[in-house]
Amino acid sequence: MLPKNNVTEFILLGLTQDPVRKKIVFVIFLLFYLGTLLGNLLIIVTIKTSQALGSPMYFFLFYLSLTDTCLSTSIAPRMIVDALVKNTTISFSECIIQVFSSHYFGSLEIFILILMAIDRYVAICKPLHYMTIMSRRVCGALVAVAWVGSCVHSLAQIFLALSLPFCGPNVIDHFFCDLQPLLKLACTDTYVVNLLLVSNSGAICTVSFVMVMFSYVIILHSLRNHSAEGRRKALSTCISHIIVVILFFGPCIFIYTRPATTFSMDKMIAVFYTLGTPLLNPLIYTLRNAEVKNAMRKLWSKTLISDDKR
Template sequence: MEHENGTGVTEFVLLGLSQTWEIQLFLFILFLIFYSVILPANILIILTIQGNPHLDSPMYFFLANLAFLDICYCSVTPPKMLIDFFNRHKTISYEGCMTQLFFLHFLGAAEVFLLMAMAFDRYIAICNPLRYASVMSRDICCGLVVASWAGGLMHSIFQMTLITRLPFCGPNELDNFFCDIPQVIKLACTDIYMLEYLMFFSSGLSTLMCFLLLLISYGALLVRLRVGGPSKGMSKAASTCVTHIILIFIMLSPAIYIYGHPFCNFPLDKVVSVFHTVVFPLMNPMIYTLRNKEIISSMKRLMGRHRLWKGKQEEV
């Protein structure tokens, strides 16, 4: 049955990460262990920040939202990838493919906008500390988070408006383990020359510009902190900026690689896609946490209270 846009393709075939059963089994076990450890840890980060009044600040509010976004982002493609390890014929319906595309770019763009909100928060904290409480109020923070989600939604709607108009009538094999724009548009039965450039500007170039803008912003803040002289507060602020820079590199570098080059296959495409959609998103809040003593100590207290409560329940 053909879709309204004229496509005769009702499903796409995913070639996956490997065709060798032993390698697929190894990858399944590896990713399952990774998810079993890291996913609950990200949930613990959110619970720790929400349950500790001492962490009731804009910086931790944004971090909790980043962890939530990363959990959502890692729920788009990995679950099907794990299931497909046991399927000889890996397929995804046309509707499922478009759904993956929508949420990948919706959540991915929302994370980029949230990183910019976090950079604005650090700018106010370092450059205007006396006005920080009034500028970064709870309403403003919530507004920035809502704006991040809205920006991601607008970006995804723009991408989907272009993709869903394409006719698919011939080949339906995607050389990947999920649906993404660089692979999907190459299967369209029409000239995609202009579309490739539109996608490059809307995803690749825009991500690169955000990446450079964030790096310049944090670089300027580090210079300002260095000029301000050594102190405990300055050292802590500098450490936070360095952590944010690490997050920026981890989150945006793979996206720049995937969407910033011509839409043709490169040897590292699948490897970068795995890190971009599976590994790095769940690792981001963890990296932030490992460099933050306040969150670590709050986690220990939270788990200590849980063990104490569980022990009392067992006694009863």
């Protein structure tokens, strides 16, 4: 019979316990989070207000930026506040909510990246049928499926977390609640649960990464038959997508596809895919995309003109 769960709260150790370093963490990650909000919200507003960015690619980019914003928001504010206070406790229910939200938006980002790869495959390999295959209704349905799939995945994580008995200790050596740190605190054998975690989160990360990279191999192979200008434009877009895929999937695969062992670098790697990638994505997509930069310039010009009229 499993021990009863008598833990009502957990203590998050964060990235460091040193007071000076905690202040440095506060400043750095506050700037990271503000940069993430500014960059992604700028892309969201630009895509929503620009008629030139009405293609399916930007439809998915809109949802990628929205997902990045939500993923970062589910983790960063708590981490930033904990860097300033002594009492870094989190209630059991808040911890479970954070497990759900981080996995929900993390898996949603995976599905959106898959949809973006599908969009590029259809656009480059089947250009004559592109608008028919990737119609607005189809794109909306694909995003809806991604939302539902993410919900199913996250509910599975919650089920695994709630199945674990916690009777002490309650100190989590991490800066946010995740299933792997919780496994170390459970008062039972977690071998089966860890296998389920690897087969769930690990399989989603690995299989999705292989699918996306395989699709881009096919896309790059098909570019041989395009004109020099078409090849240049397609390469610019695809390279941006590939960079984002590697930056996000690499750390996720490292974290979720191995047995329940921890390494000293785990927390920094988790910082990279939960906070670093959402910050870098807007920079990657704007610096390498002329259409987005032009739309942002037009939006900025309209804003200045409206301010002058006032």
